[in-house]
Amino acid sequence: MHRILLIDDDAELGPPLAAYFARFDMALECALTPSNGLARLAQGGVDAAILDVMLPEMDGFALCRVIRKTSDIPILMLTARGEVMDRVVGLELGADDYVPKPFEPRELVARVQTVLRRRVVTPVAGTGGRLVFDGLVLDAATRTVQRQGEALELTSTEFDLLHLLAREPGKVFSRDDILNQLRGHEAELYTRAVDIVVSRLRKKLEPLDCIKTLRNAGYTLAVAPVTP
Incomplete structure (x- = not known):
């Protein structure tokens, strides 16, 4: 069962949302403050995090930045009114997706399922999952990348995009191609991402x-x- 951490200061949001997530075999844990959320993440065992933008102590963007210093865990941002600038800032900081408020629980579950599914990559036949280039090595089985022998820390989305390009080097992928292959046709996205x-x-x-x-x-x- 996947464990999802929701960091949102709305105490009334967590319990009903956790009950809904349980219907899809996911355990949703809740933290009302960034400090409590970071403490829970430090314990390990969390598969994805959902961050509200409007939080006490620090906003969701600052929290995303802190998490990204030590973890490539999938991050979804809850953005008020679906502001485009919130989406852009969140993606620039390393978030994997965003969901505008107010949202339908089923949509949030679907977005979480999508980012979790993208972490499971089928190795390319005949390569053992490793793609080797001049100065660059990708391993699909371990989702790791080495640049000139140095391990890189990539977010889930960054790895997926690089792996997509690396599977067919020299092929030109349009922005629409990339969006469709990485996020699926149902995701509400824009080419700026x-x-x-x-x-x-x-x-x-x-x-x-x-x-x-x-x-x-x-x-x-x-x-x-x-x-x-």
Whole structure:
């Protein structure tokens, strides 16, 4: 059973939401403050976190930044009124998805299921799950990436995007291609999200220049594969 941590200062939200999550074989735990949430995350055993933007002590964006310093756990942001700027800021800080308030519990469950499902990657046939390039190694089985021998810490979305490009190096993926393959057709997304994730990836992959932009076309992995 997956364990999900909700960090939201609305004490009335947690119990009914936990009962709903239980119907989908997920245990939802609740923390009313960021400090309590961080303490629970430090104990381990949490598979995904849901952060409200409006929180005491620190807002959800600051909390996301703190979590990302030590963990690549999937993070969903609850954004008031679905503000576009909230979505952009959350994605820039490393959130994997967002759900605008007010939300339907079924939608939140579906979003959580999606980010959890994306963490399970089927290894590419004949590679043992490893994709090896000049200066870059991806391992689908362990969801790890090495850049020039150094392990990188990528969020779930960052790894999925890089793995998508690496499976077919040289192929150009449009923003719509990437959105559909990473998030599914039902997710409410916009192409700006892809640009944000690519920008984060490029910074983490430096000094390698792996991801090329083809104007009005999309993105491609432009690094040479290493043949066995």
